[in-house]
Amino acid sequence: MNSLAEENYLKALFTLAAKNNGEVSVNDLSRHLDIKMPTVNSMMKKLTTKKLVYYESYKPLKLTEKGKKEAALIIRKHRLTEMYLVEKMNFGWEQVHEIAEQIEHIKSPEFFAKMDELLGYPQIDPHGSPIPDKNGKMIWKEYKKLSECTKGSLVKIAAVINTSNDFLKFLNEKEIHLGLKMKIKSIEPFDKSVIVSYPKHASETLSPTVSERLLVEKV
Amino acid sequence: MNSLAEENYLKALFTLAAKNNGEVSVNDLSRHLDIKMPTVNSMMKKLTTKKLVYYESYKPLKLTEKGKKEAALIIRKHRLTEMYLVEKMNFGWEQVHEIAEQIEHIKSPEFFAKMDELLGYPQIDPHGSPIPDKNGKMIWKEYKKLSECTKGSLVKIAAVINTSNDFLKFLNEKEIHLGLKMKIKSIEPFDKSVIVSYPKHASETLSPTVSERLLVEKV
DNA sequence: CTAATATGTTAGATTTATCTAACAATTATA
């Protein structure tokens, strides 16, 4: 059984690896978790003896297959929890991450199985991220960034990335949510702002900071 | 902020104190928590510096007012969780204690406030124990043990005490649950077994082991 | 009332997860 600390390292390794083809540096982990490098270094040695991480001095860190699976199962619990909090407890999508960060460590397969069942076996979390299955398999659909779409296209919001509290609250104010269909009216040539329209909002200008964080699918 | 370990000691102190007019011994705590006496001893010193426990060498342990309140608030979270698991997630009353033992330590006032709201501000948990209010105030209604009732009386099951898994499963088999009304048909003079009747059960014999663990109110 | 038993305390060790300081290797820059 992994400790709470070990679980957080596994999750961080998994998340950071996704951004850098499977390889993570001690420094990345250190900054991501706000834990000093020597601490990370010794934890990596420990996870290596547990066959969860592959580590050699001065080389990039990699999760083993076992490590990947265990990490994915924690992410599964995190995302199921977020979905449960939004769907069954009426929390806003900007409120659930902190709570899920704690509940993901609860040791009770029955508890998460029940959430899964009550939610009808959801495939995505409230931010559009895929929920890994019971074997730790996770599939990202092929979404496109809103910033990469062309004028005139009709798109549907599928996921948000870099889901900070402030960003989600901004989206709430603009009434932008998953599933929302919007039309791209034009793209400002100067700064690449995207001008869109959607129900109750005839014209909204979204800066690149925003449009790069919105993943969409074509309608 | 108290650690998980500290919270479990506070809760144990509160629970054991209820059985012994506010005083708890190091030995009681040690056995209850399955933690050796020297460990308990040093934790009591720590909780004393935090003004949660009143401790003097060789004297019984007592929670301070602050300690009592903090303990009651953890018990509040435990019981709200149990109620939520039974009412909203369809767990059996014998399944919820272990999960609540973990969730009671979640740091999120909003999470428990939401449970409370969704449950309609319940006063008791699934075993009939009172849920302390937001100020840590808890009131036990004046129930009587089934074993103390007289022949011919009509009673309603109000709470169960010493709620072990096996006992709750036994009650499930006998279809005995909170709110059930039963009539005391007779009391066996030899061993004080109570013979009762209730819907679908014309005659059930309950041993003292059982009838002493069932709290009832008169109908 | 003494002796045995039970309960409580002190001292010191261990495990886990963290840190700082010092040093070493790698990578980037001039």
Next chain:
DNA sequence: TATAATTGTTAGATAAATCTAACATATTAG
């Protein structure tokens, strides 16, 4: 390529929560 900056490692310290062994006090029984 030599030097500087960044990244990584080692060594040793610290805090929390636990333990065992030894000793001290209190309670119980004869």
